[in-house]
Amino acid sequence: MLTLQNVVVRYGGIEALHGVSIEVPQSRAVAVIGANGAGKTTLAKSVMGLVRLTSGRVIFQGSDLGRLQTEARVRLGIGLVPEGRGLLPTLTVEENLLVGGHTQKTEIRSQLAHIYEEFPMLLPLRRRAARLLSGGELQMLAIGRALMARPRLLILDEPSMGLSPKAAGNVLEALQHLKHAGTTILLVEQNTNLAFEIADYVYVLETGNNVAEGTGEALTDSEFVRESYLGGV
């Protein structure tokens, strides 16, 4: 469904991605893991057109996205839950959800009802300003809002960042539910355990380079990955 071919991104004189290639098949969950500064967020932004590629290609459902605007990519069916959730603080929970469905001209209300079914904790909060929610509630809202646009591919950038173990558990549960419902997921995570729980296939980024890839099981067997990302266990 999504292919990145030799993607290079340069900010000024600094190269953040040095020719990264990944593949996300339809209805599968793929994770990209790596430490801070590995280039994970840059990779997610490059798919959304928020950063310009220096070279390489981003192909979605057979079409090269080229310099397509972010808004157009959303209309094609790509959704991103950004790092830090990207909530709209002066809007209420329900307004955040409704604005998430901006690209949908019909059946917004039925999709809203569906999101409240998926994330029932949001229903009693629907009139509350987003800036007043807890971290876990915000993350659920961010995911629910991205789903309002009915994306074919959902990208999540560090969804467990800053969450309590319980809230991170709720996020894991929500992602597993989405995966079983057939949503294609690209998870960009520092939390290796979460990534391995969800993903069918994992890429490891280090300072902008793809240094390893494989299934969770295969990577767990890799000494390099165990040493670097699983605390040597």
Next chain:
Amino acid sequence: MSLFTTQIVNSLVLGGVYALLSISLTFLYSVSGVLQLAQADVMVVGAYCGYLTTLLVPNLVVGVLVGTLVTGLLGLAIYEGIFRWMRNSGHLILVAGLALSSLIEESLKVIFLSGHPVAYGQRVVGNGSSLGFQLLLLGLAVAIGAAFQIFLMRSRWGRALRATADDHETARLLGIPVNLMVRLSFVISSALAGGAGVLLAVIFQYITPFIGGQIEFTAVAVILFGGLGSIPGAIIGSFILATSQVFATTYLSSSYQDAITFGLIVLILVFRPKGLFSVSREVRA
């Protein structure tokens, strides 16, 4: 009606008009990040449009409609001609606003009798100081403001504008065409200012190209007082400033009017630089 009651009504009417202009400025700033210092001159263009319209059709509501339509288009031209090319230009945006202000003022001087005041209210409404007429003006200001508020809060595009005001990048990620929203904010805010201009000219009962300069500082004082980006702050600030000005003019001297405006700016900048009702865009968690 006693003098005191009359001045309360006058304060409400003037406050309503200041509120429209201040809302237009603070809304434009929220969505586009541009503090448009020529907005009061756009308002004056609206006033002249209303004047010309009422020469043909002596009806204030028609004057307001034409004033808002023409200034809405002017707002689009201002965006496409100037501010579209000045993204991230920092303080140069303020300079561009001042230059545009002079350009509009001088153009109006050339077009309209070297800027001599033209009488306004009398031919449209007869006795412009009657209570009924004052209430009509207040009603029009409230109707325009309420329509704008309903649009922002209830419509799909209103929510998209508010999302853009909160965060451009997040708005893009939701498929909102941010550039179109910024363009739209220029159109809507200029139309609001134009409508305010027609009403203000009727209150003053004359227009000159120079009234924009006087009003501009009032509007800036109001939005600093209320907090940049805060519509409730702009409304409350407008009524407080209008009441202060009306009562100072009545019971002291008209020369105190500007002193109050500038005094308020100084007090706000010293003691509460973010204004009384600054908008929190911080997320708690």
